Amino acid sequence: MTLVAEDTATASAASTAERPPRRRRLRTLGGWAIVAILVILGAFVAIQVGVSMPSSRGSLDPQGVGDSGAMALAELLRDQGVEVTVARSRDDARAALDENTTLVMSNPYTLTDEGLERLIEPADRVVFLSTSSHLLSVLGIGTSANGPSTPVSADCTVPEFAKVGDIRPDRMFAPADGVEGCFGDADAAAVLVDDDDGIRRTVVEAGRLFSNAYLAEDGNAALGLALLGQSEKVVWYVPSFEDSDIQGESPDTLGSLTPGWVTPAILLLFLAGAAAAWWRGQRFGPLVAETLPVTVRASETMQGRARLTAKAADSAHAAEALRDGSRRRLARRLGLAVTATPDEIADAASDRLRIPRGTLQTLLAGPPPADDPSLILFARQLDELETSVDDSTRSPRTPE
Known part of the structure; x- marks a missing residue:
């Protein structure tokens, strides 16, 4: 029964000793697996974002709910x-x-x-909410100009702008001949209005004025209603690449400009990096304590420390080490405690050697030497003191 109990205890102890390393190893593998999965997912998301086309809910989109969208203005018109x-x-x-x-x-x-x-041929009223230099040239309505960034009022004859108030324009235009400029002056205006044969074409840079984030500022909302709310119906055309005039072709993206092997190569590099990190990061078992193959002698340690002290030219540190060793040996030979102070050691040695106490106190607790010659003299004095104490301890006392 005793043998069976001992075997059972040994087996349970061995199983208990094997379980923690195995559990730690499983936790380590699980952690690295999670890291690898996250890296792969991050690479996949980055690649998809890099090769994706611009979102159809971009700037001034009437169905865009972001800061750059124009859904607020569209809902205001519906109201x-x-x-x-x-x-x-x-x-x-x-x-x-x-x-x-x-x-x-x-x-x-x-x-x-x-x-x-x-597109604009059948329309009687056309409003461009953003323009390029090429579009301005095609319309023949004006050119880009520099103007103040301070709030400006309508200051024109267009009746629907009379109650708009001030706006802070983001871009100014120089109106062409026959084109009326509003919200500025004759040289730089924020809104260009061209009335030709009953057809009105209006240009305004509305990226900041009519966006959801800035519609409530100044007279932006009133200007939006004045431009777009003069008719019973608004057709809001949103340009997109799907409606491009370039038939059979798609806009260049990062995926179309790079060879087909780039994406698999990036994924393989991420996998290789994760495998290398797992390989180099795993532990090869518990730490093992081993005895040193060589025993270092005390004399070699002493000589090594002496060489370091000599190389550093630290005579004060060397003197303190010599003094500490002498105090310990003198305390032992004089029958004092190991924790005896320098004054106590100096008193005992003075009584034993019948020499002045002040000389020994300076030697055992005074300032250290400042250079190598003084250090040599200091070491010789300590050695003579220890020799004298040894001789006085060994010599028999003469009867009185």
């Missing part, structure tokens, strides 16, 4: 009884145009000049 139709293709936009309708769009960067002319 005023204006029907707002969002068109993401030119065919839908042309089909939605009828009488008493305003066509609204940002810079149609995906359309050619001919495509733009066909």
Whole structure:
């Protein structure tokens, strides 16, 4: 029974000793697996973001809820009884145009000049919420200009702008001949209005004025209603790459400009890095305490420390080490405690050797030597003191 109990205890102890390292190893493997999965997911997300096309809910999108979207203005128009139709293709936009309708769009960067002319041809009112220099040239409505960044008022004859108030424009234009400039002066205006044969074309840089983040500032909302709320219906055309005039081609992206092997190579590099990190980071078992293969002699240690002290030219530190050793040996030979003070050792040695106490006190507790010659003399004096104490201890006392 005793042998069985001992075997059982030994087996349980061995199993208990083996379980913690195994559990630690499993936890380590699980941690590295999680890190590898996170790295792969991060690489996949970065690649997808890099090769993806621009979002269809971009700047001044009437269905965009972000800071740069224009959903707030669209809802404000609906509250005023204006029907707002969002068109993401030119065919839908042309089909939605009828009488008493305003066509609204940002810079149609995906359309050619001919495509733009066909789109705006049936519209009586067109409002461009952003423009490029090329679009200004195509419309013949003006050019870019420098103007003040301070708030400006309408200061023009357009009646719907009379109650707008001040706005802080983000971009100014120089109106062409026959084009009226509002919210500025004759040289630089924030809004250009071109009335030609009953067709009104208006240009304004509304990226900051009509966005959700800034619509409530100054007279921005009033200007938006004055521009887009003059008709019963608004057709808001949103340019997109799907409605581009470049047939059979897609815009260049990071994925289309790089060879097909780049994405797999990046994933393989991430996997190789994770495998290398796991390989180099794992532990090869518990730490093992081993005895030193060589025993270092005390004399060699002493000589090594002496060489370091000599190389550092630290005579004060060397003198203190010599003095400490002498005090310990003198205390033992004089029958004093190990914790005896220098004064106690000096008193005992003075009584034993019949020499003045002040000399020994200076030697055992005085200032250390400042140079090597003084250190040599100091060491010789300590040695003579120890020899004298030894001789006095060994010599028999003469009877009185």
